[in-house]
Amino acid sequence: MRTFTFYDRISRSFHQHSSLSKLLVVLTVSGGGIAAYAEPKSPGVNLINTTEGDGDGKKKKVVVLGTGWAGISFLKNLKNPSYDVQVISPRNYFAFTPLLPSVTCGTVEPRSVVEPIRKIVKKKNLDVVFSEAECIGIDAQNKKVYCRSNLDSNLNGEEFAVDYDFLVIAVGARVNTFNTPGVVEHCHFLKEVEDAQRIRKTVIEKFEEASLPSLSDEERKTILHFVVVGGGPTGVEFAAELHDFVKEDLTKLYPKVKDIVKITLLEAADHILNMFDKRITAFAEEKFHRDGIDLKTGSMVVKVSDKEISTKERNGEISSMPYGMVVWSTGIGTRPLIMNFMKQIGQTNRRALATDEWLRVEGCDNIYAVGDCATINQRKVMEDIGAIFSKADKDKSGTLTVKEFKEVIDDICERYPQVELYLKSKDMGGIVDLLKESNGDVKKEAIELSIEEFKSALSQVDSQMKNLPATAQVAAQQGLYLAKCFNRMEECERDPEGPIRFRGEGRHRFRPFRYKHLGQFAPLGGEQTAAQLPGDWVSIGHSTQWLWYSVYASKQVSWRTRALVISDWMRRFIFGRDSSGI
């Protein structure tokens, strides 16, 4: 065994220093770009390991449902050993979902984008137990969750209940079919690793099928008609990947059918990538046009049969076309577990669980929700305007001086982030400008506002409230934020660090969650990517593709996946994508 000591040692050092993965990976690019990427820091929530709570021997039980971006980010950053953590998820791995479109065509292998949960949570001081099971019910009254194992077993015991002191719901969302008939039966989705694997197998099968000797030309054309529904980032990236796969790899191996392959992208709105800057949308649409991808905007799918997909066009006409394969990628819907739980706690007519700004589920104790299954119900300034006014009016004079106001400005901005957004949108330097606006042209220092004037000054700020997008970035930041809260729970209990409670006494324990947008990519194929960076910077082209490589390599969850993803990219450059039907 002598020869392996060296390997063992390397292996061990990689296994143990998973925290090294926070290191930046910087790729120097011939195009001249250098990309660096860092974890955002939640303001003021610094990482401190507290060991209190361990003393009395009774650890609090934290149950985490789900191991997607939010769940894993929470688990990776939870360092306080005073919790007993139980993780429940139907998958025993975390998947780096932004690379799923790459997996569909073999640019990256499925196993390169997954990492076992048990490996991620294997930390020295933390007690984490993982169970591969699906949560089927939450009992907030009795602080219990009910779970069912989805493992194929001939034994009993596949259902069990777990008690919690704190529950973190991070189960994500499911595909939204908008109840379109035939979608579940006939379409591929692109949400899980298995979906991507199935798509890859099916694409190759379609090429094999079209190469069989006994078919008519019409049949071959139908078989090789690939339809992508949904012009969001995922649908667009999949269409681009598929186009590259066909053009760079498959046409060489299936020369007889190369001219009859057709890719159609259907989008119900007027443009694809409509959450991006117009320049990106225009570039993408033009590139797809050049690539021969048939882009149909304003085209809503109304039905999918086993042979045809029917759409309703802008003019109201219904038309149908035969297809070989449909990939459905139109946004997210609510999971049944969340739907039931919302009914139970009286949150109805919502797409996701409403939480407050501290990610606590509204109407529940000790239940948190993060990621795609949750949405933050930002409190309106106007709801609290009276409380804010009386809190600020320290001398109870009935009017607010600038001095009084200045003392609570920071707390207001922290508690109601829409205020800052509003000021920014109006190009105002500070909140005093806002007051000034409603107080005429008095000198700053002389401003004194009545409650009515204060109300009218702030009357528009709530218009700036926006829901956060359902992205990996939001989920990861929420998980990180929540972990940091959990790490300092007792400390902040004693010594709260949040803003003043306007409708109560004292301060909030923690600062509320604030999302920091770090930019978003839209890979468009042919080694070109568009990126919308913070501050409305737009970057398009080959160098952005290298930025994309660099960011995605650095964001990998482990050194193993990082090494594999990079070697997959290199392998693709050298050998192309594999087209074996496995």
Add this chain to the structure above:
Amino acid sequence: MRTFTFYDRISRSFHQHSSLSKLLVVLTVSGGGIAAYAEPKSPGVNLINTTEGDGDGKKKKVVVLGTGWAGISFLKNLKNPSYDVQVISPRNYFAFTPLLPSVTCGTVEPRSVVEPIRKIVKKKNLDVVFSEAECIGIDAQNKKVYCRSNLDSNLNGEEFAVDYDFLVIAVGARVNTFNTPGVVEHCHFLKEVEDAQRIRKTVIEKFEEASLPSLSDEERKTILHFVVVGGGPTGVEFAAELHDFVKEDLTKLYPKVKDIVKITLLEAADHILNMFDKRITAFAEEKFHRDGIDLKTGSMVVKVSDKEISTKERNGEISSMPYGMVVWSTGIGTRPLIMNFMKQIGQTNRRALATDEWLRVEGCDNIYAVGDCATINQRKVMEDIGAIFSKADKDKSGTLTVKEFKEVIDDICERYPQVELYLKSKDMGGIVDLLKESNGDVKKEAIELSIEEFKSALSQVDSQMKNLPATAQVAAQQGLYLAKCFNRMEECERDPEGPIRFRGEGRHRFRPFRYKHLGQFAPLGGEQTAAQLPGDWVSIGHSTQWLWYSVYASKQVSWRTRALVISDWMRRFIFGRDSSGI
């Protein structure tokens, strides 16, 4: 696109120089071993490209059924452009099957051991059409094969017929369950890439299942009881791989269940690896004993239910044990297609299609069979003894002189390889010694044999006839041999190079197929491998493992798979095996 020219060029050079893959890969090992491995040369069948037959514009149609070792070896080596080749196989890829046991535990990834057929056959001068379909019937009378596509399709045309001038049957074999009840329903096999993938997923699922909170200890033990049936090279290698996977990777991640994992290897005979040298068998049995693998020899499986596996021991007793997972690996059986075809051509009560020494199916015209679906029916010397005598007795004197005999010695040895084997087994220098033995102590030159004496001299040689083992090595050598015959078909028609026809006039077109055994490996886990090399050399231990790495890397079908397999091995050393349940 400037930056990719370099990659494109590398890519192209790799794609085009697939013949480079014949190069030896030599790994220098710290243990001191250096391994070199070369393709065996069929004696005298040199590779010459003939272009005749292309002139009249009517190419002969060669249909190849199957793309395993034999089929691919045939296709890779067929260089004569005067054939239209059609390949029919239910899989569009070739799988490097000796690495399947490594795939079961993630030591090597499935995609690293497969290569698309279309990539392998993409040659400049050769017209090869591939169809992903299964052959369901052979009509030797009308020179047709009937095929059915197994692709999931909603179109017609999944059945079609193909005409042939020459048919090469290389469909391999299927798993042999010996009609044991419950095997098909409850056991895993290890024959295809999909089987290996399923085993990997199931092993991890069993560990997850045993980690669920609601089970009794007894249930956990049952779930983690892995049973391997069959002590041949595949079963032994799988048991060893599984043991390594559990010991090196899984016990770290599932510490609570590590002590209850049990691996049982069942073998009906008295020893495992009984086709190997006794030293190897003893070493393997001792190693398994040390590793805690429960080895039960003389134990024949008689039934598998959903919960228990029942065996009949040497003393006739039937005993049952609960299991979590069973892998069945007991040898090969006949595919239904071959069974039906044998019935049709009157070959009954056989395990495989009988061919002559030129791999032509007996009783058929222009049909060849290679690999596991075929067996060579070596002609006995005693059947032809009269013909041999009269052909050798040139002066028709009724006796055979040494001079006369020497003139046909080479032809006899070539036509009847058992003669040489017999001489070797008796430690005789040459065939004349054999004659001398039956002629007393006369001087060599004075020997004269009557037909009766000649018969008695050769009476024992046929005892040396042996069936070839059903291995990748035999299949690959047969495919190579057949391709070389096809390459020189017309040339050898004019100018035959085979031995004299003893029962006819002239010479045979080709030399008969001769198998050259290059040795066999038995990986035993823990970086130890046993190898039985030609000349009954036995090598066991770490350095043999490096020989194994070196040989298996060099034998890969493409540079892509070679690079991937080697990088998989490195990845395993550094990061361990992945245990994500995908």
